Amino acid sequence: MSSIQEITNLFAALALNLKASENEEIDNSIHLSISKLNQSINLSYHSRTRVLDTALSLMCFTSPQVFDSMIEYSVKTVVSVLSSSINCKAIRCGEEAVLLIGCLISSHDVVELVETCGDILGKLKARIICESLLYAVVKVAVSASSFRHVKELRPVLDVRPGAGRTLDLSKLLCYVPKEMTVKKGEIPLRLMFWYLDPLVLKNDVTQILQESIRRPFICLFTELCQRIEWRSTILSLAFSPLMFIETRSLLHNWFLLTGLASLLEFQIKLVSLVLDIISRPMRWGILADVSSMLPFSHAYFPHSLQFLKILTGPLTSGGLLQLVHNISNSQFRAERCSPNQAATKSSLVDHKSMWAIAMNFPDWFHISSVVLFLNKSSGDSFGSTFISGAAFAQDTEEAEPLCSAAARYIAWILNPIGKSHQDVLAQNLVKMAGNFTSKQYGLAKTTNPKKLKRPKIYHGVHGKEYDCQIIQLWINDFRDMYSKHIYNTVNSSIEGKSAPCAKLGLDMLFRRISLGILIGCSDNVNEEGWEILLHYAATGIILQLTNTQDTGLRPKQKSQGMEVSVAWNENSDLKEVEKGAILVFYLTDVVENMSVPLTDSEESESDFICRVKSKATKYLLKCVNRLLNLNVHEDYALMLQDLHKRLIRWSYQGKAVFQGSKDVDDTIETISKILSSL
Incomplete structure (x- = not known):
């Protein structure tokens, strides 16, 4: 039994049983119910076997129980027939042979099958058998082929007209269970829906994004781990490297078009969780026999495998130097091998690029920002282990100093196209960080030589903290560098298909460099300075200062010993x-x-x-x-x-x-x- 007509007849019989179950009164005679069951079980309506009638009557089965059994076994029969239609076998005829893989039901007939199943599932309501029937039908739909075989055993494309009918999964989607259970040898149901219609995957991803944007304070990592439906989406992506790659590509392209931080955050959390699932599946409730079937990480990132190993490794100075070395080699090969400059620029920012992969691991960007301001900090032991590790990593003459490597990595993230622009930006980053950590920044900004003898004007009361006025001056220069060396150069260097990258959220990424000050020099900045830096990093707005104490001094004398506060x-x-x-x-x-x-x-x-x-x-x-x-x-x-x-x-x-x-x-x-x- 494999034709669509025979399967449709089974569904029709099931529908009749469901209708009879709904219309039959509870107080009807048991004899009538059992007679109907006896007729459905026996091959011939003229069977004279009456033993079953008598046995069920003596056991006091009620009419609803009889009909429930009829429905249950009818569904099991349909599921068995659908499952048996999926096979893999070789058919031989003389010297010729054809390998049949997939389902004996054609994709044309699957449309009718799905429509029929949708009607039946609505009548089954909340019955447990509903899920098994849904799984069997969706599996047949996934396995259905557009080819059929004639007597000569040659595959022929099934070109029968579909009369404008397409596969509509909307009736079935509402019956997909929110919680995903993975069994050995079974494909997750949600994953099969994605294969049938990629728009289902897009809608699942969009729903998560819409809620994360609508609720700015939601802890996305926690929700993805604990919310049943979102967790099922992440687990399904972990079981399909192909769907994971498609999702990453979708999110990456959206980020290039919009520059939204929420898109980047979701992509980062998605990558982190999928890598955690394949490395620690038991923690996610995946049984050992199923977890052994999960692919390795390179299946999810088929490009730049060595680069991925460094990114997923521990945050070390040696790892940072290796990242910069790999980036330089990749840029050299791209410029040398590709005569098409537009294609080269496009490949540097697409979802397969090293840059796209690195954007999913922001800790390297932040550790680089810390290194810029850490190497000349106050001299305590904080960060000394990380910096000293660079000495062991620099085993070649080409290895760069750690601070320079950190600046180059940041410059590459901010401007992935154009090595000359990256060099200029890296030099300016090192210069700006050096100006801040040298503690002479405030003195260098003054135009009055007499004030060089009074560093207290520019430093806090402890002589160690940076005054908030210095923070303001530094941020202004820092923002000017952004306008000069990043925004204009990126927009002028991007052409063709990579034009959407001009809308990238470079402003947000650039402002977050200043977080390196707060992490690496947290003790050197007072509370007002923290407010100014945090607000600038968050919004791009520089808060102003107001006087909180009137010392009675003349205007020229108020700067010394003046107490200020941040004005919101x-x-x-x-x-x-x-x-x-x-x-x-x-x-x-x-x-x-x-x-x-x-x-x-x-x-x-x-x-x-x-x-x-x-x-x-x-x-x-x-x-x-x-x-x-x-x-x-x-x-x-x-x-x-x-x-x-x-x-x-x-x-x-x-x-x-x-x-x-x-x-x-x-x-x-x-x-x-x-x-x-x-």
């Missing part, structure tokens, strides 16, 4: 303060990831995280308090719930007790009271 714009909108709070959460996650390579013990790791949290607390609470006052969000209650969860998680990162932890606890309590009153 009273008209700050919701998006501005949202970005500020989100950046603090993001920075803490980055610091948590870097705590191992930059510290030498578990205790110093926790202290490192708490040090950053203590400095960022004042700015974070300012943002949160403004959010509580700006009750203009469409989903205000939902936003507060997400913010509440993020604040609780943030308060426990590193250590629960740190400078300012009481203020954070009070804010969490305030949000709890607001939520309870809504």
Whole structure:
């Protein structure tokens, strides 16, 4: 039994049983029910076998039970027939042979099969057997072929007209279970839907993106791990390298077109989770016999395998030097081998490029930013292990100093096209970092030689912290460098198919370089300086300063010993303060990831995280308090719930007790009271 007509007849019989089950009254005679069952089981309607009738009557089966059994075994029969239509065998006829792979049902007939199944599933409702029938039909649809075989055993394309009918999966999608269970030898149901219609995959990805954009404080990593439907999507991608590659390509192209940070964040989390699934499948509830069938990582990243090994390895100075070395070699080969400059530029930024892969591992970008400001820091032991490791990695004459390599890596991320532009940008990054860490930056900016004798004007009261005025001056110069060496050069160097890359979120990436100051020189910047740097990194806006103490001095004398505070714009909108709070959460996650390579013990790791949290607390609470006052969000209650969860998680990162932890606890309590009153 393999023809579509025979299978359709089985569905028709099942539909009749379902109709009879719905219309039959409970108090009908058992004799009538059993007679119908006896007729459906016996091959001939004229059978004189009456033993079954008597046996079921004596066992007191009710009419609904009889009909449920009829439906159950009818479904099992359909499933068995559909499963038997999928095979792989060789048919021989004399000297000729044909290998039949897939389903005996043609793709033309699958349209009718899917429509019929959709009608039946609606009547089965919430029955357990619904899932088995759905799986069998979808598997047949995936295995169906557009070819048929004639008597001469030659494959012929099935060109029968489809009368404008296409495969419509909408009736079946609503019956897909949210939770995915993977069994040995079975393809995940959600994955088969993706193969049948790539738009289903696109819709699944879009739903996650839309919610993450609508809820800015949602912890995407936690939701992807814990929310049943999102978790099923990630697991399905892990079981199909092809679908994973397609999803990465889709997200990457969207990011090139829009530059949205949410797209990049989702792509980063997606790659991280899939790599975690294939490396630790048991942690994700995948049984050993199934996990042994998962591909290796190179199947998900078929290009630049050696580069991927470095990116997925530990954050070390040697790894950073190797990354820069591989990038230089790749650029040299691309410029030498490809005569088509437009094609070369396009290949440097597409989803198969080294640059696209590196964008999924942002910790290397951040560690490079830290190195820029770390090598000339205050001289403590912080980061000394990471920097000293570079001496062991520089075993060739071509190896660059660590600071220069870090600048080159950042320059390549910001401007993947044009090595000459990268060289200029790298030189300026080293210069800007050197100006900041030299502690002579404020003196160099003055035009009055007499003020060179008074460094206190430019440094904090401890002589160690950078004054917020210096932070302002440095950010202004830093922003000017962006306009001169990144934005204009990138837009002028991108042509042809790579033109969408001109809209890339370079502004966001460039501003995040300044996070290297907050991580590498956290003790050298006072709280006001932290506010200015955090707000600039989050929004691109430089906060202004106001006097908080009137010393009675003349205007020319007020600069010395003057106390200043950061002035927030009273008209700050919701998006501005949202970005500020989100950046603090993001920075803490980055610091948590870097705590191992930059510290030498578990205790110093926790202290490192708490040090950053203590400095960022004042700015974070300012943002949160403004959010509580700006009750203009469409989903205000939902936003507060997400913010509440993020604040609780943030308060426990590193250590629960740190400078300012009481203020954070009070804010969490305030949000709890607001939520309870809504």
